Amino acid sequence: MARSLGRVFNGFQRLGSLSPMKAHLSQPSATSVAVRSTLVRSMGLALPSPFFSKPRDFSLPNSSWSSEMKRLYEHYNSQCEVETEAGEKQEGPWRRLPSYNRLLKYATGGVYLSKIIQSQARLFTRNIKETGAAFEYVLFVNSEEKKCVCIFQAGHLLEGPPGHVHGGAIATMIDTVTGTHATILSGPVMTANLNISYRSPIPLGSTVLLESTLDRKEGRKTFITCKVTSTDGSKVHTETTALFVSINIGHLLLGG
Numbered sequence: 072m073a074r075s076l077g078r079v080f081n082g083f084q085r086l087g088s089l090s091p092m093k094a095h096l097s098q099p100s101a102t103s104v105a106v107r108s109t110l111v112r113s114m115g116l117a118l119p120s121p122f123f124s125k126p127r128d129f130s131l132p133n134s135s136w137s138s139e140m141k142r143l144y145e146h147y148n149s150q151c152e153v154e155t156e157a158g159e160k161q162e163g164p165w166r167r168l169p170s171y172n173r174l175l176k177y178a179t180g181g182v183y184l185s186k187i188i189q190s191q192a193r194l195f196t197r198n199i200k201e202t203g204a205a206f207e208y209v210l211f212v213n214s215e216e217k218k219c220v221c222i223f224q225a226g227h228l229l230e231g232p233p234g235h236v237h238g239g240a241i242a243t244m245i246d247t248v249t250g251t252h253a254t255i256l257s258g259p260v261m262t263a264n265l266n267i268s269y270r271s272p273i274p275l276g277s278t279v280l281l282e283s284t285l286d287r288k289e290g291r292k293t294f295i296t297c298k299v300t301s302t303d304g305s306k307v308h309t310e311t312t313a314l315f316v317s318i319n320i321g322h323l324l325l326g327g
């Protein structure tokens with residue numbers, strides 16, 4: 072159990088720093104297969120091993136994505152790796168975050184822990200098999216600017232007011248994006264407060280942008296703001312302030 076907890080904690084920590092991850096991987100003495108798989112999966116790379124089935128990365132384009140969703144994906148994805156004047160490839164300002172439906176099993180490598188806690192648990196936003204029906208989204212993070220953007224396409228199962236997206240589904244996405252961003256900035260956190268102003272409805276099927284920005288950190292508290300807009304930025308759908316409180320991961324295991 073203690074080892075599993077360690078893996079989870081490592082997974083959270085490594086989200087925040089890609090370069091140390093790579094250094095870690097290149098050291099031959101660098102620990103067990105399980106830890107290596109944690110690192111590799113956190114980085115979104117394939118692990119050539121017969122012992123792991125390859126999990127689906129939900130953040131990759133699929134046939135349900137609109138042309139606007141694909142265009143924005145390409146826009147940010149093309150800035151994940153840039154070419155220097157000498158023609159060498161290097162990390163760009165943005166990084167795509169892979170996304171799996173079993174957080175403990177795939178993102179942290181905590182295979183055993185995920186069985187102990189809830190073998191049937193699935194990430195809320197990634198548990199509908201039909202592509203395009205509900206939450207289609209991809210997140211990119213910019214560590215330098217302490218920003219995170221999410222391109223979100225809302226499917227027909229997310230209806231609230233006729234023809235428009237349910238406010239709870241919008242809140243879910245805001246919590247997901249700001250919560251992921253806060254985790255990258257501060258390690259394990261829980262949402263303490265979400266304050267959402269709904270300014271204009273989001274049509275079902277449309278693609279919108281969520282932009283999450285670090286406001287400030289105070290001790291265990293991470294304050295984040297988030298705006299949901301149309302993809303050209305001309306229409307504001309929601310404005311949010313969010314507070315995340317850092318927790319010891321044992322807080323979750325002991326039932327809060």
Ligand SMILES: CCCCCCCCCCCCCCCC(=O)SCCNC(=O)CCNC(=O)[C@H](O)C(C)(C)COP(=O)(O)OP(=O)(O)OC[C@H]1O[C@@H](n2cnc3c(N)ncnc32)[C@H](O)[C@@H]1OP(=O)(O)O
Nearest residue numbers: 082083086178179246247250251254261262263264316327
């Ligand atoms: C490799 C891994 C990848 C992971 C990458 C992520 C990918 C995965 C994607 C999924 C992402 C989904 C993200 C969802 C995130 C949730 O949805 S979390 C679920 C919803 N939230 C909850 O259930 C939280 C329930 N509440 C609690 O458990 C506890 O109240 C809390 C929030 C942990 C705080 O409790 P506590 O640790 O005892 O802290 P406490 O001493 O009370 O307060 C600490 C400070 O915060 C302040 N505070 C606490 N609560 C509040 C409040 N509500 N309002 C204002 N101030 C507050 C206190 O006043 C205090 O301030 P200071 O005195 O220090 O100035």
